Amino acid sequence: MSAVTSELLETVAELWPGADVVPAGTAGDGRPVRARYALLSRGDDPTVLVPVESATAAGASLRRFSTASSWWETTSRVAAGAAVRALPGLLRQRVEIRGGHDGLAVHLSEVLGTPVSFSLSIGTARVNRKPVLQVFDEEGRCRAFAKVGWSENTCADVTAEGRALATVTALEYQHVVPPPLLARTSWAGRPVLVIGPLQPSPWRRHRRAWTPPEEAMTELASSFASPDGRLTDSAWWQRQWEATGALVDPVLRGRFGRAMERVDGIVGRRALSWGAWHGDWTPWNMAVSGDAVLLWDWERFETGVPMGLDPLHYVVNSFNSGVPASIEGVLRALCFASYRDRSLGGEPHVTSLLYLVAILTRYLRLVDVPGGEHISPRAMQTLVALERLTQV
Numbered sequence: 001m002s003a004v005t006s007e008l009l010e011t012v013a014e015l016w017p018g019a020d021v022v023p024a025g026t027a028g029d030g031r032p033v034r035a036r037y038a039l040l041s042r043g044d045d046p047t048v049l050v051p052v053e054s055a056t057a058a059g060a061s062l063r064r065f066s067t068a069s070s071w072w073e074t075t076s077r078v079a080a081g082a083a084v085r086a087l088p089g090l091l092r093q094r095v096e097i098r099g100g101h102d103g104l105a106v107h108l109s110e111v112l113g114t115p116v117s118f119s120l121s122i123g124t125a126r127v128n129r130k131p132v133l134q135v136f137d138e139e140g141r142c143r144a145f146a147k148v149g150w151s152e153n154t155c156a157d158v159t160a161e162g163r164a165l166a167t168v169t170a171l172e173y174q175h176v177v178p179p180p181l182l183a184r185t186s187w188a189g190r191p192v193l194v195i196g197p198l199q200p201s202p203w204r205r206h207r208r209a210w211t212p213p214e215e216a217m218t219e220l221a222s223s224f225a226s227p228d229g230r231l232t233d234s235a236w237w238q239r240q241w242e243a244t245g246a247l248v249d250p251v252l253r254g255r256f257g258r259a260m261e262r263v264d265g266i267v268g269r270r271a272l273s274w275g276a277w278h279g280d281w282t283p284w285n286m287a288v289s290g291d292a293v294l295l296w297d298w299e300r301f302e303t304g305v306p307m308g309l310d311p312l313h314y315v316v317n318s319f320n321s322g323v324p325a326s327i328e329g330v331l332r333a334l335c336f337a338s339y340r341d342r343s344l345g346g347e348p349h350v351t352s353l354l355y356l357v358a359i360l361t362r363y364l365r366l367v368d369v370p371g372g373e374h375i376s377p378r379a380m381q382t383l384v385a386l387e388r389l390t391q392v
Helices: 003-014 055-062 071-086 104-112 152-168 214-223 235-245 250-267 309-320 327-336 350-366 376-390
Strands: 019-023 033-041 046-051 094-099 117-121 132-136 142-148 181-187 190-195 226-230 271-277 286-289 292-295 302-306
Touching: 003 019, 003 046, 003 094, 003 117, 104 117, 104 132, 104 142, 104 181, 104 190, 142 152, 152 181, 152 190, 214 271, 214 292, 214 309, 235 250, 235 302, 235 350, 250 350, 250 376, 271 309, 302 350, 309 327, 309 350, 327 376, 350 376
Parallel strands: none
Antiparallel strands: 019 094, 033 046, 033 094, 046 117, 117 132, 132 142, 142 190, 181 190, 226 271, 271 302, 286 292
């Protein structure tokens, strides 16, 4: 059994406190069977558990799409979902949850007002890895998604996303579609966020995956606009300095601080426009539906930030998806997007500098938390990219 599979099974067992996971068909031991799951693979290791009592729910668990899904991935998932619905016996690698106490499914049933089951995924190893549940009713219809805080860092993320969605869903939009906020709750001392499903068409595509949906991004940013003002007078800039001062590593703290001083010298007295950003707007966190963009994963949402950060984040991540993070990759993405301000005599574009500061305060803070080794290379390469741009 791989480490990924082991972690997946350990995680699902904890959703029924005191329960064990055993292979299906293991001789009965008098303990109740709380749930039955099949292990599915996305890549080399099984990373998804789907409920087997409902073939409809099992098939729906496979039909997860985003703008980043290739035609082949989309076709494969549609076909796999249809096959599982028609022939549930295809799900051969099965396990049972035995014993323990009433679990998260009972709590979610109370929250949603109907008996539910769920599939479970934990994603790839990264600093913000946490269980994500797709929740189904007894007819196998997807009723919600639930995110569960699993560590100090991910508990903060789940709480932050709930707070963000409460703010975002209070407004109406023409081009941005956030998921409905159903509940901000807790279970077994863990924060739980329950959101309504967004259901993109598997065949609808953003015209060019590397081009940001700027109309939707502008709408979100301007919906939370505040008066123009200088960088040095802003609460946002003060927060970046506070985050820099809180870094544990004195070398990183010094390097980042010196780069920020150079940014201050370039940008500090300029009048900037202020608004909001999603904070992690990438092709894999969105899907296109007509003229609208379905958008999820809001834990990085922030108001009172410089306008224009989301397009840069989108371009940098699109250009570097599927390849090792690199300094050149970050700089090429910024160059491709033509985010340079010629009015500064060839110096780096203001928004590029502010974006790199914003993303570095996030990355460098995470370097020293459990799992920080997954973000450390990208943090260091982004820091060097900022250093290079401030020395132009």
